[in-house]
Amino acid sequence: MFKAEIDGIEMELEEKISILDAAKKAKINIPTLCYEEGLSIYGGCRLCVVEIEGEELLKPACATEIEDGMKIKTHSKKVRELRKNLFELIIATHNIDCQLNCLTCSRASNCELKEIAEDIGVSKMRLDPIKRGESIDNSSYAIIREPEKCISCNRCIRKCEEVQGIGIFTTANRGPETVVTTFKNRGMGNVECTNCGQCILSCPTGALHELYQKDIVLDLLNDESKHVVVQTAPAVRVAISEPFSNQAGDISTGQLVTALKRLDFDAVFDTNFAADLTIMEEGTELIE
Ligand code: SF4
Ligand code: SF4
Ligand code: FES
Structure with a gap:
Protein backbone atom coordinates (compact mmCIF):
# COMPACT_ATOMS: atom_id res chain seq x y z
CA MET A 1 0.00 0.00 0.00
CA PHE A 2 1.35 3.46 -0.88
CA LYS A 3 0.05 7.01 -1.03
CA ALA A 4 -0.05 9.58 -3.82
CA GLU A 5 -1.94 12.78 -4.53
CA ILE A 6 -3.69 13.82 -7.73
CA ASP A 7 -5.10 17.35 -7.97
CA GLY A 8 -5.15 17.53 -4.18
CA ILE A 9 -7.01 14.22 -3.81
CA GLU A 10 -5.13 11.82 -1.55
CA MET A 11 -5.14 8.27 -2.79
CA GLU A 12 -4.14 4.97 -1.24
CA LEU A 13 -3.05 2.51 -3.88
CA GLU A 14 -2.21 -1.15 -3.64
CA GLU A 15 -0.44 -1.69 -6.92
CA LYS A 16 1.68 0.22 -9.39
CA ILE A 17 -0.68 1.49 -12.05
CA SER A 18 -0.36 4.29 -14.57
CA ILE A 19 -1.10 7.86 -13.54
CA LEU A 20 -3.94 7.75 -16.08
CA ASP A 21 -5.56 4.74 -14.39
CA ALA A 22 -5.07 6.30 -10.96
CA ALA A 23 -6.72 9.51 -12.18
CA LYS A 24 -9.65 7.46 -13.49
CA LYS A 25 -10.06 5.92 -10.04
CA ALA A 26 -10.23 9.46 -8.62
CA LYS A 27 -12.81 10.39 -11.32
CA ILE A 28 -10.40 12.89 -12.86
CA ASN A 29 -10.52 13.17 -16.63
CA ILE A 30 -7.22 13.45 -18.49
CA PRO A 31 -7.58 13.85 -22.27
CA THR A 32 -6.03 11.06 -24.33
CA LEU A 33 -5.70 10.38 -28.02
CA CYS A 34 -3.28 7.54 -28.74
CA TYR A 35 -4.34 5.61 -25.62
CA GLU A 36 -7.06 2.98 -25.93
CA GLU A 37 -8.07 0.62 -23.15
CA GLY A 38 -7.09 -2.95 -24.00
CA LEU A 39 -4.26 -1.98 -26.36
CA SER A 40 -0.57 -1.69 -25.54
CA ILE A 41 0.72 1.75 -24.53
CA TYR A 42 2.13 3.82 -27.37
CA GLY A 43 2.73 7.15 -25.62
CA GLY A 44 3.00 9.07 -28.89
CA CYS A 45 0.50 11.93 -28.76
CA ARG A 46 1.57 13.32 -25.35
CA LEU A 47 -1.87 14.85 -24.89
CA CYS A 48 -2.18 13.19 -21.50
CA VAL A 49 0.80 15.08 -20.03
CA VAL A 50 0.71 15.85 -16.29
CA GLU A 51 2.95 17.79 -13.92
CA ILE A 52 4.71 15.88 -11.14
CA GLU A 53 5.96 17.92 -8.20
CA GLY A 54 9.76 18.18 -8.23
CA GLU A 55 10.12 17.17 -11.89
CA GLU A 56 10.83 19.71 -14.57
CA LEU A 57 9.55 17.76 -17.56
CA LEU A 58 5.87 16.94 -17.95
CA LYS A 59 5.14 13.22 -18.19
CA PRO A 60 2.56 11.28 -20.22
CA ALA A 61 0.01 9.91 -17.74
CA CYS A 62 -0.72 6.81 -19.82
CA ALA A 63 2.94 5.75 -19.92
CA THR A 64 4.08 6.75 -16.41
CA GLU A 65 3.58 4.64 -13.29
CA ILE A 66 2.33 6.36 -10.19
CA GLU A 67 4.78 6.11 -7.30
CA ASP A 68 4.74 6.49 -3.55
CA GLY A 69 4.56 10.14 -2.48
CA MET A 70 3.94 11.54 -5.98
CA LYS A 71 2.01 14.80 -6.15
CA ILE A 72 0.45 15.22 -9.56
CA LYS A 73 -1.34 18.10 -11.22
CA THR A 74 -3.42 17.21 -14.25
CA HIS A 75 -4.64 20.69 -15.25
CA SER A 76 -1.97 23.21 -14.14
CA LYS A 77 -1.26 26.19 -16.40
CA LYS A 78 1.93 24.55 -17.68
CA VAL A 79 0.01 21.35 -18.49
CA ARG A 80 -2.87 23.13 -20.19
CA GLU A 81 -0.57 25.26 -22.35
CA LEU A 82 1.52 22.32 -23.54
CA ARG A 83 -1.61 20.25 -24.18
CA LYS A 84 -3.06 23.00 -26.37
CA ASN A 85 0.19 23.41 -28.33
CA LEU A 86 0.48 19.67 -28.87
CA PHE A 87 -3.14 19.41 -29.93
CA GLU A 88 -2.72 22.27 -32.41
CA LEU A 89 0.25 20.47 -33.93
CA ILE A 90 -1.77 17.25 -34.16
CA ILE A 91 -4.73 18.86 -35.90
CA ALA A 92 -2.41 20.68 -38.31
CA THR A 93 -1.65 17.24 -39.74
CA HIS A 94 -5.37 16.63 -40.19
CA ASN A 95 -7.10 17.54 -43.47
CA ILE A 96 -7.90 21.29 -43.64
CA ASP A 97 -11.33 20.63 -45.21
CA CYS A 98 -12.36 19.44 -41.79
CA GLN A 99 -11.57 22.61 -39.76
CA LEU A 100 -13.04 20.90 -36.68
CA ASN A 101 -16.39 21.86 -38.13
CA CYS A 102 -17.02 18.94 -40.41
CA LEU A 103 -20.15 18.55 -42.45
CA THR A 104 -19.46 15.53 -44.57
CA CYS A 105 -16.97 13.60 -42.44
CA SER A 106 -18.02 10.12 -41.32
CA ARG A 107 -17.05 11.12 -37.79
CA ALA A 108 -19.01 14.38 -37.79
CA SER A 109 -21.28 13.25 -34.96
CA ASN A 110 -18.70 11.44 -32.83
CA CYS A 111 -15.27 12.91 -33.55
CA GLU A 112 -12.77 12.53 -30.71
CA LEU A 113 -10.79 15.50 -32.03
CA LYS A 114 -13.80 17.77 -31.65
CA GLU A 115 -14.50 16.45 -28.15
CA ILE A 116 -10.90 17.09 -27.09
CA ALA A 117 -10.86 20.53 -28.74
CA GLU A 118 -13.92 21.48 -26.71
CA ASP A 119 -12.50 19.97 -23.53
CA ILE A 120 -9.15 21.77 -23.66
CA GLY A 121 -10.44 24.98 -25.22
CA VAL A 122 -9.13 24.97 -28.79
CA SER A 123 -11.68 26.65 -31.05
CA LYS A 124 -9.68 27.55 -34.14
CA MET A 125 -6.70 26.29 -36.12
CA ARG A 126 -3.77 28.66 -35.61
CA LEU A 127 -1.19 26.64 -37.55
CA ASP A 128 -1.16 26.19 -41.29
CA PRO A 129 -2.26 22.63 -41.99
CA ILE A 130 0.18 20.23 -43.61
CA LYS A 131 -1.33 18.79 -46.77
CA ARG A 132 0.39 15.60 -47.80
CA GLY A 133 -1.52 15.15 -51.04
CA GLU A 134 -2.45 11.54 -50.30
CA SER A 135 -5.44 10.21 -52.17
CA ILE A 136 -8.43 8.37 -50.72
CA ASP A 137 -8.11 4.59 -50.85
CA ASN A 138 -11.31 3.13 -52.32
CA SER A 139 -9.86 -0.28 -53.16
CA SER A 140 -11.73 -2.25 -50.47
CA TYR A 141 -15.38 -3.22 -50.82
CA ALA A 142 -15.98 -2.38 -47.16
CA LEU A 211 -18.06 2.30 -47.38
CA TYR A 212 -21.42 4.06 -47.60
CA GLN A 213 -23.77 1.50 -49.15
CA LYS A 214 -27.22 2.76 -48.20
CA ASP A 215 -28.02 4.10 -51.67
CA ILE A 216 -27.08 0.80 -53.33
CA VAL A 217 -29.38 -1.13 -50.98
CA LEU A 218 -32.25 1.36 -51.24
CA ASP A 219 -32.01 1.33 -55.07
CA LEU A 220 -32.29 -2.47 -55.00
CA LEU A 221 -35.25 -2.34 -52.61
CA ASN A 222 -36.98 0.15 -54.91
CA ASP A 223 -36.48 -2.12 -57.93
CA GLU A 224 -39.65 -4.22 -58.25
CA SER A 225 -37.99 -6.66 -60.63
CA LYS A 226 -35.56 -7.77 -57.89
CA HIS A 227 -36.16 -10.28 -55.09
CA VAL A 228 -34.00 -8.77 -52.36
CA VAL A 229 -32.93 -10.92 -49.40
CA VAL A 230 -30.96 -9.99 -46.31
CA GLN A 231 -28.96 -12.31 -44.07
CA THR A 232 -27.90 -11.17 -40.61
CA ALA A 233 -24.95 -12.38 -38.57
CA PRO A 234 -25.66 -13.57 -34.99
CA ALA A 235 -23.98 -10.58 -33.32
CA VAL A 236 -26.20 -8.02 -35.04
CA ARG A 237 -29.29 -8.80 -32.91
CA VAL A 238 -27.30 -7.77 -29.83
CA ALA A 239 -25.34 -4.86 -31.34
CA ILE A 240 -28.56 -3.25 -32.60
CA SER A 241 -30.28 -3.31 -29.21
CA GLU A 242 -29.25 0.17 -28.06
CA PRO A 243 -30.44 1.94 -31.26
CA PHE A 244 -33.77 0.16 -30.60
CA SER A 245 -33.76 1.77 -27.11
CA ASN A 246 -33.17 -1.60 -25.43
CA GLN A 247 -30.43 -2.30 -22.89
CA ALA A 248 -26.89 -3.02 -24.06
CA GLY A 249 -26.56 -6.80 -24.37
CA ASP A 250 -30.30 -7.41 -24.97
CA ILE A 251 -31.27 -9.74 -27.81
CA SER A 252 -33.54 -7.90 -30.26
CA THR A 253 -34.15 -10.49 -32.99
CA GLY A 254 -37.88 -9.73 -33.34
CA GLN A 255 -37.42 -5.98 -33.73
CA LEU A 256 -34.54 -6.53 -36.16
CA VAL A 257 -36.57 -8.81 -38.43
CA THR A 258 -39.61 -6.50 -38.28
CA ALA A 259 -37.47 -3.47 -39.19
CA LEU A 260 -35.92 -5.30 -42.15
CA LYS A 261 -39.34 -6.43 -43.40
CA ARG A 262 -40.61 -2.86 -43.08
CA LEU A 263 -37.68 -1.73 -45.19
CA ASP A 264 -39.20 -4.03 -47.85
CA PHE A 265 -36.74 -6.90 -47.92
CA ASP A 266 -38.47 -9.86 -49.56
CA ALA A 267 -36.88 -12.39 -47.22
CA VAL A 268 -34.87 -12.20 -44.01
CA PHE A 269 -32.41 -15.01 -43.32
CA ASP A 270 -30.59 -15.74 -40.09
CA THR A 271 -27.04 -17.12 -39.92
CA ASN A 272 -27.62 -18.50 -36.41
CA PHE A 273 -27.66 -22.19 -37.30
CA ALA A 274 -24.54 -22.02 -39.50
CA ALA A 275 -22.78 -19.98 -36.79
CA ASP A 276 -23.63 -22.68 -34.22
CA LEU A 277 -22.12 -25.32 -36.51
CA THR A 278 -18.95 -23.22 -36.89
CA ILE A 279 -18.62 -22.86 -33.12
CA MET A 280 -19.13 -26.61 -32.61
CA GLU A 281 -16.47 -27.29 -35.22
CA GLU A 282 -14.02 -24.78 -33.69
CA GLY A 283 -14.74 -26.10 -30.18
CA THR A 284 -14.05 -29.66 -31.32
CA GLU A 285 -10.78 -28.57 -32.97
CA LEU A 286 -9.75 -26.82 -29.74
CA ILE A 287 -10.45 -29.89 -27.59
CA GLU A 288 -8.59 -32.17 -29.99
S1 SF4 B 1 -5.85 5.75 -39.43
FE1 SF4 B 1 -4.53 7.27 -38.40
S2 SF4 B 1 -5.94 8.37 -37.04
FE2 SF4 B 1 -6.98 6.46 -37.62
S3 SF4 B 1 -6.43 4.98 -35.99
FE3 SF4 B 1 -4.91 4.75 -37.64
S4 SF4 B 1 -3.22 6.09 -37.02
FE4 SF4 B 1 -5.00 6.74 -35.82
S1 SF4 C 1 -10.81 -4.35 -40.78
FE1 SF4 C 1 -8.93 -5.18 -41.66
S2 SF4 C 1 -7.39 -3.64 -41.19
FE2 SF4 C 1 -9.13 -3.23 -39.83
S3 SF4 C 1 -8.67 -4.37 -37.93
FE3 SF4 C 1 -9.92 -5.71 -39.22
S4 SF4 C 1 -8.41 -6.93 -40.35
FE4 SF4 C 1 -7.31 -5.17 -39.53
S1 FES D 1 -2.70 9.32 -24.60
FE1 FES D 1 -1.15 9.66 -26.08
S2 FES D 1 0.64 9.77 -24.84
FE2 FES D 1 -0.89 9.30 -23.41
Whole structure:
Protein backbone atom coordinates (compact mmCIF):
# COMPACT_ATOMS: atom_id res chain seq x y z
CA MET A 1 0.00 0.00 0.00
CA PHE A 2 1.35 3.46 -0.88
CA LYS A 3 0.05 7.01 -1.03
CA ALA A 4 -0.05 9.58 -3.82
CA GLU A 5 -1.94 12.78 -4.53
CA ILE A 6 -3.69 13.82 -7.73
CA ASP A 7 -5.10 17.35 -7.97
CA GLY A 8 -5.15 17.53 -4.18
CA ILE A 9 -7.01 14.22 -3.81
CA GLU A 10 -5.13 11.82 -1.55
CA MET A 11 -5.14 8.27 -2.79
CA GLU A 12 -4.14 4.97 -1.24
CA LEU A 13 -3.05 2.51 -3.88
CA GLU A 14 -2.21 -1.15 -3.64
CA GLU A 15 -0.44 -1.69 -6.92
CA LYS A 16 1.68 0.22 -9.39
CA ILE A 17 -0.68 1.49 -12.05
CA SER A 18 -0.36 4.29 -14.57
CA ILE A 19 -1.10 7.86 -13.54
CA LEU A 20 -3.94 7.75 -16.08
CA ASP A 21 -5.56 4.74 -14.39
CA ALA A 22 -5.07 6.30 -10.96
CA ALA A 23 -6.72 9.51 -12.18
CA LYS A 24 -9.65 7.46 -13.49
CA LYS A 25 -10.06 5.92 -10.04
CA ALA A 26 -10.23 9.46 -8.62
CA LYS A 27 -12.81 10.39 -11.32
CA ILE A 28 -10.40 12.89 -12.86
CA ASN A 29 -10.52 13.17 -16.63
CA ILE A 30 -7.22 13.45 -18.49
CA PRO A 31 -7.58 13.85 -22.27
CA THR A 32 -6.03 11.06 -24.33
CA LEU A 33 -5.70 10.38 -28.02
CA CYS A 34 -3.28 7.54 -28.74
CA TYR A 35 -4.34 5.61 -25.62
CA GLU A 36 -7.06 2.98 -25.93
CA GLU A 37 -8.07 0.62 -23.15
CA GLY A 38 -7.09 -2.95 -24.00
CA LEU A 39 -4.26 -1.98 -26.36
CA SER A 40 -0.57 -1.69 -25.54
CA ILE A 41 0.72 1.75 -24.53
CA TYR A 42 2.13 3.82 -27.37
CA GLY A 43 2.73 7.15 -25.62
CA GLY A 44 3.00 9.07 -28.89
CA CYS A 45 0.50 11.93 -28.76
CA ARG A 46 1.57 13.32 -25.35
CA LEU A 47 -1.87 14.85 -24.89
CA CYS A 48 -2.18 13.19 -21.50
CA VAL A 49 0.80 15.08 -20.03
CA VAL A 50 0.71 15.85 -16.29
CA GLU A 51 2.95 17.79 -13.92
CA ILE A 52 4.71 15.88 -11.14
CA GLU A 53 5.96 17.92 -8.20
CA GLY A 54 9.76 18.18 -8.23
CA GLU A 55 10.12 17.17 -11.89
CA GLU A 56 10.83 19.71 -14.57
CA LEU A 57 9.55 17.76 -17.56
CA LEU A 58 5.87 16.94 -17.95
CA LYS A 59 5.14 13.22 -18.19
CA PRO A 60 2.56 11.28 -20.22
CA ALA A 61 0.01 9.91 -17.74
CA CYS A 62 -0.72 6.81 -19.82
CA ALA A 63 2.94 5.75 -19.92
CA THR A 64 4.08 6.75 -16.41
CA GLU A 65 3.58 4.64 -13.29
CA ILE A 66 2.33 6.36 -10.19
CA GLU A 67 4.78 6.11 -7.30
CA ASP A 68 4.74 6.49 -3.55
CA GLY A 69 4.56 10.14 -2.48
CA MET A 70 3.94 11.54 -5.98
CA LYS A 71 2.01 14.80 -6.15
CA ILE A 72 0.45 15.22 -9.56
CA LYS A 73 -1.34 18.10 -11.22
CA THR A 74 -3.42 17.21 -14.25
CA HIS A 75 -4.64 20.69 -15.25
CA SER A 76 -1.97 23.21 -14.14
CA LYS A 77 -1.26 26.19 -16.40
CA LYS A 78 1.93 24.55 -17.68
CA VAL A 79 0.01 21.35 -18.49
CA ARG A 80 -2.87 23.13 -20.19
CA GLU A 81 -0.57 25.26 -22.35
CA LEU A 82 1.52 22.32 -23.54
CA ARG A 83 -1.61 20.25 -24.18
CA LYS A 84 -3.06 23.00 -26.37
CA ASN A 85 0.19 23.41 -28.33
CA LEU A 86 0.48 19.67 -28.87
CA PHE A 87 -3.14 19.41 -29.93
CA GLU A 88 -2.72 22.27 -32.41
CA LEU A 89 0.25 20.47 -33.93
CA ILE A 90 -1.77 17.25 -34.16
CA ILE A 91 -4.73 18.86 -35.90
CA ALA A 92 -2.41 20.68 -38.31
CA THR A 93 -1.65 17.24 -39.74
CA HIS A 94 -5.37 16.63 -40.19
CA ASN A 95 -7.10 17.54 -43.47
CA ILE A 96 -7.90 21.29 -43.64
CA ASP A 97 -11.33 20.63 -45.21
CA CYS A 98 -12.36 19.44 -41.79
CA GLN A 99 -11.57 22.61 -39.76
CA LEU A 100 -13.04 20.90 -36.68
CA ASN A 101 -16.39 21.86 -38.13
CA CYS A 102 -17.02 18.94 -40.41
CA LEU A 103 -20.15 18.55 -42.45
CA THR A 104 -19.46 15.53 -44.57
CA CYS A 105 -16.97 13.60 -42.44
CA SER A 106 -18.02 10.12 -41.32
CA ARG A 107 -17.05 11.12 -37.79
CA ALA A 108 -19.01 14.38 -37.79
CA SER A 109 -21.28 13.25 -34.96
CA ASN A 110 -18.70 11.44 -32.83
CA CYS A 111 -15.27 12.91 -33.55
CA GLU A 112 -12.77 12.53 -30.71
CA LEU A 113 -10.79 15.50 -32.03
CA LYS A 114 -13.80 17.77 -31.65
CA GLU A 115 -14.50 16.45 -28.15
CA ILE A 116 -10.90 17.09 -27.09
CA ALA A 117 -10.86 20.53 -28.74
CA GLU A 118 -13.92 21.48 -26.71
CA ASP A 119 -12.50 19.97 -23.53
CA ILE A 120 -9.15 21.77 -23.66
CA GLY A 121 -10.44 24.98 -25.22
CA VAL A 122 -9.13 24.97 -28.79
CA SER A 123 -11.68 26.65 -31.05
CA LYS A 124 -9.68 27.55 -34.14
CA MET A 125 -6.70 26.29 -36.12
CA ARG A 126 -3.77 28.66 -35.61
CA LEU A 127 -1.19 26.64 -37.55
CA ASP A 128 -1.16 26.19 -41.29
CA PRO A 129 -2.26 22.63 -41.99
CA ILE A 130 0.18 20.23 -43.61
CA LYS A 131 -1.33 18.79 -46.77
CA ARG A 132 0.39 15.60 -47.80
CA GLY A 133 -1.52 15.15 -51.04
CA GLU A 134 -2.45 11.54 -50.30
CA SER A 135 -5.44 10.21 -52.17
CA ILE A 136 -8.43 8.37 -50.72
CA ASP A 137 -8.11 4.59 -50.85
CA ASN A 138 -11.31 3.13 -52.32
CA SER A 139 -9.86 -0.28 -53.16
CA SER A 140 -11.73 -2.25 -50.47
CA TYR A 141 -15.38 -3.22 -50.82
CA ALA A 142 -15.98 -2.38 -47.16
CA ILE A 143 -13.41 0.02 -45.71
CA ILE A 144 -12.38 3.45 -46.96
CA ARG A 145 -9.07 4.96 -45.86
CA GLU A 146 -8.53 8.72 -46.00
CA PRO A 147 -4.83 9.14 -45.13
CA GLU A 148 -5.02 12.94 -45.07
CA LYS A 149 -7.26 12.71 -42.01
CA CYS A 150 -4.81 10.45 -40.18
CA ILE A 151 -3.17 11.93 -37.10
CA SER A 152 -0.79 8.96 -36.60
CA CYS A 153 -2.25 7.91 -33.27
CA ASN A 154 -1.20 4.35 -34.10
CA ARG A 155 -4.38 2.83 -32.67
CA CYS A 156 -5.31 1.02 -35.91
CA ILE A 157 -1.85 -0.57 -36.03
CA ARG A 158 -2.17 -1.94 -32.50
CA LYS A 159 -5.84 -2.93 -32.87
CA CYS A 160 -5.30 -4.90 -36.08
CA GLU A 161 -2.17 -6.58 -34.72
CA GLU A 162 -2.98 -7.11 -31.03
CA VAL A 163 -6.72 -7.77 -31.17
CA GLN A 164 -7.29 -9.20 -34.63
CA GLY A 165 -3.86 -10.80 -35.04
CA ILE A 166 -3.64 -9.59 -38.65
CA GLY A 167 -1.32 -6.56 -38.71
CA ILE A 168 -1.96 -4.89 -42.03
CA PHE A 169 -0.99 -1.40 -40.85
CA THR A 170 2.50 -0.09 -40.31
CA THR A 171 4.44 3.18 -40.21
CA ALA A 172 6.56 4.57 -43.02
CA ASN A 173 9.24 7.31 -43.13
CA ARG A 174 10.89 8.89 -40.09
CA GLY A 175 10.55 11.83 -37.72
CA PRO A 176 7.98 14.44 -38.75
CA GLU A 177 7.54 12.61 -42.07
CA THR A 178 6.24 9.49 -40.32
CA VAL A 179 2.88 8.30 -41.63
CA VAL A 180 0.63 5.36 -40.86
CA THR A 181 0.04 3.27 -43.93
CA THR A 182 -0.74 -0.27 -45.01
CA PHE A 183 1.67 -3.10 -45.65
CA LYS A 184 3.78 -1.95 -48.64
CA ASN A 185 1.37 0.98 -48.99
CA ARG A 186 -1.10 -1.28 -50.75
CA GLY A 187 -4.78 -0.42 -50.95
CA MET A 188 -7.06 -1.85 -48.24
CA GLY A 189 -8.51 -4.15 -50.88
CA ASN A 190 -5.08 -5.61 -51.67
CA VAL A 191 -3.93 -6.65 -48.19
CA GLU A 192 -4.98 -9.51 -45.91
CA CYS A 193 -7.73 -7.42 -44.27
CA THR A 194 -10.70 -9.47 -43.03
CA ASN A 195 -12.99 -6.41 -43.04
CA CYS A 196 -13.80 -6.96 -39.38
CA GLY A 197 -14.07 -3.18 -38.85
CA GLN A 198 -12.17 -3.12 -35.55
CA CYS A 199 -9.73 -0.48 -36.82
CA ILE A 200 -12.68 1.77 -37.73
CA LEU A 201 -13.93 1.56 -34.14
CA SER A 202 -10.48 2.60 -32.91
CA CYS A 203 -9.84 5.44 -35.34
CA PRO A 204 -10.51 8.76 -33.55
CA THR A 205 -10.89 10.67 -36.83
CA GLY A 206 -12.55 9.94 -40.16
CA ALA A 207 -9.35 8.40 -41.56
CA LEU A 208 -10.91 4.93 -41.54
CA HIS A 209 -14.58 4.41 -42.17
CA GLU A 210 -17.10 2.08 -43.74
CA LEU A 211 -18.06 2.30 -47.38
CA TYR A 212 -21.42 4.06 -47.60
CA GLN A 213 -23.77 1.50 -49.15
CA LYS A 214 -27.22 2.76 -48.20
CA ASP A 215 -28.02 4.10 -51.67
CA ILE A 216 -27.08 0.80 -53.33
CA VAL A 217 -29.38 -1.13 -50.98
CA LEU A 218 -32.25 1.36 -51.24
CA ASP A 219 -32.01 1.33 -55.07
CA LEU A 220 -32.29 -2.47 -55.00
CA LEU A 221 -35.25 -2.34 -52.61
CA ASN A 222 -36.98 0.15 -54.91
CA ASP A 223 -36.48 -2.12 -57.93
CA GLU A 224 -39.65 -4.22 -58.25
CA SER A 225 -37.99 -6.66 -60.63
CA LYS A 226 -35.56 -7.77 -57.89
CA HIS A 227 -36.16 -10.28 -55.09
CA VAL A 228 -34.00 -8.77 -52.36
CA VAL A 229 -32.93 -10.92 -49.40
CA VAL A 230 -30.96 -9.99 -46.31
CA GLN A 231 -28.96 -12.31 -44.07
CA THR A 232 -27.90 -11.17 -40.61
CA ALA A 233 -24.95 -12.38 -38.57
CA PRO A 234 -25.66 -13.57 -34.99
CA ALA A 235 -23.98 -10.58 -33.32
CA VAL A 236 -26.20 -8.02 -35.04
CA ARG A 237 -29.29 -8.80 -32.91
CA VAL A 238 -27.30 -7.77 -29.83
CA ALA A 239 -25.34 -4.86 -31.34
CA ILE A 240 -28.56 -3.25 -32.60
CA SER A 241 -30.28 -3.31 -29.21
CA GLU A 242 -29.25 0.17 -28.06
CA PRO A 243 -30.44 1.94 -31.26
CA PHE A 244 -33.77 0.16 -30.60
CA SER A 245 -33.76 1.77 -27.11
CA ASN A 246 -33.17 -1.60 -25.43
CA GLN A 247 -30.43 -2.30 -22.89
CA ALA A 248 -26.89 -3.02 -24.06
CA GLY A 249 -26.56 -6.80 -24.37
CA ASP A 250 -30.30 -7.41 -24.97
CA ILE A 251 -31.27 -9.74 -27.81
CA SER A 252 -33.54 -7.90 -30.26
CA THR A 253 -34.15 -10.49 -32.99
CA GLY A 254 -37.88 -9.73 -33.34
CA GLN A 255 -37.42 -5.98 -33.73
CA LEU A 256 -34.54 -6.53 -36.16
CA VAL A 257 -36.57 -8.81 -38.43
CA THR A 258 -39.61 -6.50 -38.28
CA ALA A 259 -37.47 -3.47 -39.19
CA LEU A 260 -35.92 -5.30 -42.15
CA LYS A 261 -39.34 -6.43 -43.40
CA ARG A 262 -40.61 -2.86 -43.08
CA LEU A 263 -37.68 -1.73 -45.19
CA ASP A 264 -39.20 -4.03 -47.85
CA PHE A 265 -36.74 -6.90 -47.92
CA ASP A 266 -38.47 -9.86 -49.56
CA ALA A 267 -36.88 -12.39 -47.22
CA VAL A 268 -34.87 -12.20 -44.01
CA PHE A 269 -32.41 -15.01 -43.32
CA ASP A 270 -30.59 -15.74 -40.09
CA THR A 271 -27.04 -17.12 -39.92
CA ASN A 272 -27.62 -18.50 -36.41
CA PHE A 273 -27.66 -22.19 -37.30
CA ALA A 274 -24.54 -22.02 -39.50
CA ALA A 275 -22.78 -19.98 -36.79
CA ASP A 276 -23.63 -22.68 -34.22
CA LEU A 277 -22.12 -25.32 -36.51
CA THR A 278 -18.95 -23.22 -36.89
CA ILE A 279 -18.62 -22.86 -33.12
CA MET A 280 -19.13 -26.61 -32.61
CA GLU A 281 -16.47 -27.29 -35.22
CA GLU A 282 -14.02 -24.78 -33.69
CA GLY A 283 -14.74 -26.10 -30.18
CA THR A 284 -14.05 -29.66 -31.32
CA GLU A 285 -10.78 -28.57 -32.97
CA LEU A 286 -9.75 -26.82 -29.74
CA ILE A 287 -10.45 -29.89 -27.59
CA GLU A 288 -8.59 -32.17 -29.99
S1 SF4 B 1 -10.81 -4.35 -40.78
FE1 SF4 B 1 -8.93 -5.18 -41.66
S2 SF4 B 1 -7.39 -3.64 -41.19
FE2 SF4 B 1 -9.13 -3.23 -39.83
S3 SF4 B 1 -8.67 -4.37 -37.93
FE3 SF4 B 1 -9.92 -5.71 -39.22
S4 SF4 B 1 -8.41 -6.93 -40.35
FE4 SF4 B 1 -7.31 -5.17 -39.53
S1 SF4 C 1 -5.85 5.75 -39.43
FE1 SF4 C 1 -6.98 6.46 -37.62
S2 SF4 C 1 -6.43 4.98 -35.99
FE2 SF4 C 1 -4.91 4.75 -37.64
S3 SF4 C 1 -3.22 6.09 -37.02
FE3 SF4 C 1 -4.53 7.27 -38.40
S4 SF4 C 1 -5.94 8.37 -37.04
FE4 SF4 C 1 -5.00 6.74 -35.82
S1 FES D 1 -2.70 9.32 -24.60
FE1 FES D 1 -0.89 9.30 -23.41
S2 FES D 1 0.64 9.77 -24.84
FE2 FES D 1 -1.15 9.66 -26.08
